[in-house]
Amino acid sequence: MESAASTEYRAVTWSRSFLSAKDHSAVLMDPNPPFLATYKALFDSRQPQQSDTDQMGAAEEYELPVIDLSHLNGKPKEEQCKRDIMAAASEWGFFQVVNHGVSSGVMDRLREVQVGVFRRPFEKKASEKLPDFSPENYRWGTPTPTSLEQLSWSEAYHIPLAPSTGVAKASTRHIMEEFSTAMSRLAHQLVVILARGLGCDGTYIKENCTCNTCYLRLNRYPPCPVKNGVFGLIPHTDSSFLTIVRQDQVGGLQLMKDGSWITVKPNLNALIVNIGDLFQAWSNGVYKSVEHRVMSNPQLERFSVAYFLCPSYDTVIQSHAEPAIYREFSFGEYKQQVREDVRRTGHKVGLSRFLAQST
Numbered sequence: 001m002e003s004a005a006s007t008e009y010r011a012v013t014w015s016r017s018f019l020s021a022k023d024h025s026a027v028l029m030d031p032n033p034p035f036l037a038t039y040k041a042l043f044d045s046r047q048p049q050q051s052d053t054d055q056m057g058a059a060e061e062y063e064l065p066v067i068d069l070s071h072l073n074g075k076p077k078e079e080q081c082k083r084d085i086m087a088a089a090s091e092w093g094f095f096q097v098v099n100h101g102v103s104s105g106v107m108d109r110l111r112e113v114q115v116g117v118f119r120r121p122f123e124k125k126a127s128e129k130l131p132d133f134s135p136e137n138y139r140w141g142t143p144t145p146t147s148l149e150q151l152s153w154s155e156a157y158h159i160p161l162a163p164s165t166g167v168a169k170a171s172t173r174h175i176m177e178e179f180s181t182a183m184s185r186l187a188h189q190l191v192v193i194l195a196r197g198l199g200c201d202g203t204y205i206k207e208n209c210t211c212n213t214c215y216l217r218l219n220r221y222p223p224c225p226v227k228n229g230v231f232g233l234i235p236h237t238d239s240s241f242l243t244i245v246r247q248d249q250v251g252g253l254q255l256m257k258d259g260s261w262i263t264v265k266p267n268l269n270a271l272i273v274n275i276g277d278l279f280q281a282w283s284n285g286v287y288k289s290v291e292h293r294v295m296s297n298p299q300l301e302r303f304s305v306a307y308f309l310c311p312s313y314d315t316v317i318q319s320h321a322e323p324a325i326y327r328e329f330s331f332g333e334y335k336q337q338v339r340e341d342v343r344r345t346g347h348k349v350g351l352s353r354f355l356a357q358s359t
């Protein structure tokens with residue numbers, strides 16, 4: 001029996017086989033990675049009744065807790081604001097912040113850079129060695145998915161923030177640095193509040209997560225002509241201490257809340273903050289690293305940018321409290337285990353590999 005997905009796929013390949021010379025050059029200029037052609041077998045094998053995908057996009061839309069950071073810095077509502085941050089990090093693992101100190105001008109300029117770099121023809125993204133935007137830093141799709149559930153219909157640039165040595169800075173680097181400096185300030189402000197809420201001082205995270213080890217990820221989610229249930233980004237938790245995301249108005253970010261997926265209502269004034277695996281381990285499970293995903297959109301392209309607060313690979317993550325839920329591990333060991341699990345099973349297993357009693 002032919003699935004709806006394979007019918008749509010054939011419609012696209014059919015039209016490509018009748019391309020005029022003019023159309024052919026349009027394909028060469030196409031910014032979109034060849035998802036349909038590359039993952040043809042996955043789309044062909046999809047049986048609509050085998051997936052819950054029709055429900056996926058329809059998850060209920062929620063406004064995440066919004067925290068107004070203008071109440072910090074000695075203002076009367078400062079203590080309440082801190083309590084709200086701690087409550088959101090432990091109950092939701094996700095929250096939004098407004099009056100966060102990252103200027104909209106900087107964010108808009110970064111978006112222009114991001115749109116420009118992704119709008120280049122796919123051939124160039126896959127081969128042209130621009131500083132910061134080289135093929136080694138570029139990902140599209142998923143390396144070797146064995147089912148549609150493992151496919152991410154998106155492309156991304158991974159931008160390490162360690163200062164580049166001996167290389168003239170591209171003009172785009174300046175705006176990325178301006179953005180990440182502001183994000184770093186915000187991330188540190190939040191981790192100090194969260195650490196103090198646990199009775200610690202936050203020095204450990206501040207000292208280990210420097211600009212040498214943090215990174216940005218610029219994401220683009222092209223429209224996906226295969227309707228229903230194709231992931232823009234597969235369900236995952238972040239391996240960071242903390243992640244801060246700016247999404248646009250398109251929406252599609254979903255997170256797990258009380259056993260169900262909910263859709264995050266876009267709020268252009270807000271940045272989205274989420275707890276990563278390392279903070280869950282360090283806080284001994286008080287703050288939650290929550291599974292999230294992005295659903296693809298049939299018509300609209302979506303952009304987002306994420307700042308990941310991470311330590312160096314040799315940093316040892318140890319719970320601040322006893323008895324510890326997780327055993328001690330280094331961030332390098334964690335990343336290595338994640339890579340190995342993804343290669344072997346197609347999935348990140350994550351923190352459950354590091355439970356204290358399993359050592």
Ligand SMILES: O=C(O)CCC(=O)C(=O)O
Pocket residue numbers: 217219233238245247253292294303304305306
């Ligand atoms: O695009 C988004 O909204 C989320 C991105 C994300 O979860 C990630 O890059 O890890």
Ligand SMILES: [Fe+2]
Pocket residue numbers: 236237238243292
């Ligand atoms: Fe994420």
